[in-house]
Amino acid sequence: MARRAxxxxxILVTLAAWSVGLAIFFPILWTILTSFKTEAxxxxxxxxxxxxxxxxxxxxxxxxxxxxxxxxxxxxxISLGSTLLGLLIAIPAAWSMAFVPxxxxxxxxxxxxxxxxxxxxxxxxxxxxxxxxxxxxxxxxGLIVVLxxxxxxxxxxxxxxxxxxxxxxxLEAARMDGASLWDEVxxxxxxxxxPGIASTLLLNIILAWNEAFWTLNLTAAKxxxxxxxxxSYSSPExxxxxxxxxxxxxxxxxxxxxxxxxxxxxVRGLTFGAVK
Amino acid sequence: MGRITLSxxxxxxxxxxxxxxxxxxxxxxxxxVFVGPSGCGKSTLLRLIAGxxxxxxxxxxxxxxxxxxxPPARRRLAMVFQSYALYPHMSVRKNIAFPLKMAKMxxxxxxxxxxxxxKTLNLTDYxxxxxxxLSGGQRQRVAIGRAIVREPEAFLFDxxxxxxDAALRVNMRLEISELHQSLKTTMIxxxxxQVEAMTMADKIVVLRAGHIEQVGSPLExxxxxxxxxxxxxxxxxxxxxxxxxxxxxxxxxxxxxxxEHLAITESGGLWRGRVGVAEHxxxxxxxxxxxxxxxxxxxxxAGEAAWRHGDEVALAPLPEHLHRFDANGLALR
Numbered sequence: 001m002a003r004r005a006x007x008x009x010x011i012l013v014t015l016a017a018w019s020v021g022l023a024i025f026f027p028i029l030w031t032i033l034t035s036f037k038t039e040a041x042x043x044x045x046x047x048x049x050x051x052x053x054x055x056x057x058x059x060x061x062x063x064x065x066x067x068x069x070x071x072x073x074x075x076x077x078i079s080l081g082s083t084l085l086g087l088l089i090a091i092p093a094a095w096s097m098a099f100v101p102x103x104x105x106x107x108x109x110x111x112x113x114x115x116x117x118x119x120x121x122x123x124x125x126x127x128x129x130x131x132x133x134x135x136x137x138x139x140x141x142g143l144i145v146v147l148x149x150x151x152x153x154x155x156x157x158x159x160x161x162x163x164x165x166x167x168x169x170x171l172e173a174a175r176m177d178g179a180s181l182w183d184e185v186x187x188x189x190x191x192x193x194x195p196g197i198a199s200t201l202l203l204n205i206i207l208a209w210n211e212a213f214w215t216l217n218l219t220a221a222k223x224x225x226x227x228x229x230x231x232s233y234s235s236p237e238x239x240x241x242x243x244x245x246x247x248x249x250x251x252x253x254x255x256x257x258x259x260x261x262x263x264x265x266x267v268r269g270l271t272f273g274a275v276k
Numbered sequence: 277m278g279r280i281t282l283s284x285x286x287x288x289x290x291x292x293x294x295x296x297x298x299x300x301x302x303x304x305x306x307x308x309v310f311v312g313p314s315g316c317g318k319s320t321l322l323r324l325i326a327g328x329x330x331x332x333x334x335x336x337x338x339x340x341x342x343x344x345x346x347p348p349a350r351r352r353l354a355m356v357f358q359s360y361a362l363y364p365h366m367s368v369r370k371n372i373a374f375p376l377k378m379a380k381m382x383x384x385x386x387x388x389x390x391x392x393x394x395k396t397l398n399l400t401d402y403x404x405x406x407x408x409x410l411s412g413g414q415r416q417r418v419a420i421g422r423a424i425v426r427e428p429e430a431f432l433f434d435x436x437x438x439x440x441d442a443a444l445r446v447n448m449r450l451e452i453s454e455l456h457q458s459l460k461t462t463m464i465x466x467x468x469x470q471v472e473a474m475t476m477a478d479k480i481v482v483l484r485a486g487h488i489e490q491v492g493s494p495l496e497x498x499x500x501x502x503x504x505x506x507x508x509x510x511x512x513x514x515x516x517x518x519x520x521x522x523x524x525x526x527x528x529x530x531x532x533x534x535x536e537h538l539a540i541t542e543s544g545g546l547w548r549g550r551v552g553v554a555e556h557x558x559x560x561x562x563x564x565x566x567x568x569x570x571x572x573x574x575x576x577x578a579g580e581a582a583w584r585h586g587d588e589v590a591l592a593p594l595p596e597h598l599h600r601f602d603a604n605g606l607a608l609r
Contacts, residue, residue, distance in 0.1 A: 172328050173361035177422065178349045178378035187374075191365045 028252070035059070035245035042241040058246035066229060068250055075225035075254075077140050078215070079208035082147035083201055086155045089148070091197075094159035095189065099168060109160065112153040120150070120213050131218055138220045146218065147208045154207070155200055162196030163189070195265070202262045209255045226251035278339060278429035278462030279304045280325060285334035287320055287486075294320050295486040297334065302430075302464065302479075307456050310466045311473040311509070312483035318466045319434055321483070325464065326432050327351050339429050349378075354423035355432040358439065360415045362407040368394075368418050369403040375426040393421040396455075413444045420455070430462035437472065449475060470510055474498070482506050504605035507532045513562060515599070516573045522547070528600035528608055535562065535576040537597035540583070545590030549573065551583050565589060 022029075033050065034042050041052045062068070097105050127146065128137075136142030166189065174188045190197070212227040219228050230251050233244040259266065280302040287295040294317050302308050310318040323329040325336060327348035336344045343351050354375070362371050370377075372393055376386040394400045397417040407415055416436060423431055433452070437445045453476050456463050467473055473480050474494045482489040482497065482505075490502040494510075501507035507515050511534055518531040539545075540563070549567035561581035564572045575591065583589060600608040 167359060167361065169357045169359050169361040170363065172348075173355065173357060173422075174363075174374070175328070175348045176326060176353065176355040177375035178426075179374075180349065183378060188363060192363075 031245045035249045039242045058242045062246045071226045071229040078143045079205045081144040082208045083204040085148045090155040098163035138223045140223045158200040281337040283335045286332045288332045305460045307463045307478045309473040309477035310481050316483040317486035318483050322466045352429045354428040356419045356436045358435040360419040372421045389425045393425045433465040504601050513574045529603040530601040532599035533593045535574040537594045538575045539592045541590050541592045545592040547591045551587045
């Protein structure tokens with residue numbers, strides 16, 4: 001029997017959906033609200049939700065104390081750079097795994113995924129030492145390399161899933177039609193996989209933008225992205241909640257806006273292959 | 277021209293030999309059909325000729341030139357796939373022009389050839405549509421169009437009609453046959469449907485488990501099947517097989533008799549039985565007659581027949597159409 005959406009049922013479902021959504025979004029909302037409070041109001045108990053004196057002084061002070069634009073540019077360069085480098089490596093890798101699978105292809109895929117199960121802190125010291133010896137500490141290029149490596153398994157997996165959906169016969173048809181490997185990838189495979197590549201690109205920009213462990217540990221000032229910018233406001237004295245919130249809001253705003261505009265692509269990307 | 281020779285070609289996937297050593301000669305301009313039950317290796321054989329699979333050993337010669345190690349793009353063959361394999365992101369025009377674009381042909385000439393192919397295949401009104409906006413038959417025609425524009429040495433068809441409905445299949449069968457008449461290019465056609473094989477082929481290659489069971493014209497295979505497998509595979513409905521004492525009485529281990537070569541008589545006849553199911557097609561009637569000690573025999577009666585379920589009948593085979601086979605299933609000549 002088909003389920004019928006009666007009036008009450010619809011309202012209940014809508015309410016439930018909104019409560020879950022709000023519960024997930026609440027920390028971010030609270031951060032944004034706190035960023036408009038004074039430091040005193042930020043730690044007031046009980047806290048007031050919106051009935052406080054709205055102020056922009058935290059933003060003014062945060063801008064005066066640190067160079068937001070520098071950190072913003074670092075974030076942009078690092079997340080875009082690592083994503084593009086990752087795609088460059090992952091497209092051929094995913095192509096070969098999807099269309100010329102070998103006996104161990106499945107194992108390689110699983111092994112790649114297993115690296116994501118390792119706690120990153122386990123390799124912090126060796127990577128730190130390598131970075132120190134190669135002069136990569138606190139450089140954008142160093143972070144691009146490390147974030148590429150961190151996200152590569154996800155990029156390869158996502159592209160692999162997309163490429164798997166493209167019927168091999170179409171590529172064979174291209175070969176019969178006289179296409180070289182290059183023509184096949186440029187004229188047939190890539191245009192057919194554009195939606196998949198776009199979703200992968202977006203998701204990885206977001207992952208790289210939000211990555212905090214490596215960016216905090218491998219940077220000091222010059223190459224520090226927005227994550228390090230936020231962290232610089234968390235002091236042991238703990239009396240700077242409002243400024244910390246203002247810095248956080250400034251840091252997450254660009255990616256929130258990007259995510260908002262690309263949500264259709266993202267949802268498709270994340271659920272692709274789950275349903276045919 | 278499109279003469280294709282396979283000598284001692286084999287193919288194995290890992291330890292599994294799909295094609296044991298096989299020799300085959302395909303003459304220029306011939307319409308050759310590979311037919312056999314599913315899993316007999318007919319598609320693999322086609323893909324070996326296309327170059328989409330590498331041969332494990334042996335030689336393939338196309339148009340007098342060794343092609344064994346050539347990539348598919350350089351064999352000058354065109355292929356039509358079962359799934360049509362059209363490029364979904366390109367218009368019909370671009371789909372058909374794709375092989376010409378890959379050959380870096382002059383755009384004006386490309387356009388001229390695309391229009392000519394579209395005219396032949398009744399696709400002129402659909403040139404700017406995407407494959408997703410076409411019906412199955414139209415997609416099939418686009419796939420054929422993409423194959424004919426580049427004037428290949430030979431066409432390879434991999435079960436091209438199996439995704440179409442019955443009426444359309446008959447139409448496309450005729451269109452492909454007509455295309456062959458007008459182009460006179462070698463065509464290799466893979467199917468599991470013996471009706472397609474019988475109606476289209478100049479030469480049929482019957483395959484079983486990678487082995488060629490028999491090669492010949494449709495009527496040769498119908499009249500003189502080399503063995504029981506070919507005898508049962510070619511012809512519709514299937515040949516009746518009689519074994520045991522009845523067969524020995526007629527001087528063979530196994531006797532085959534086609535439904536159209538069994539007559540129903542009032543008196544005499546070799547076998548007596550009772551009519552089970554009667555299938556009335558209008559033009560023909562197929563009676564399934566249950567004979568003691570044998571599988572039901574199918575009898576074809578031209579036109580409408582008055583026999584009904586339960587009637588007792590006598591069957592007389594036409595002696596000149598009896599097929600005799602030995603214990604290994606080979607035809608006794």
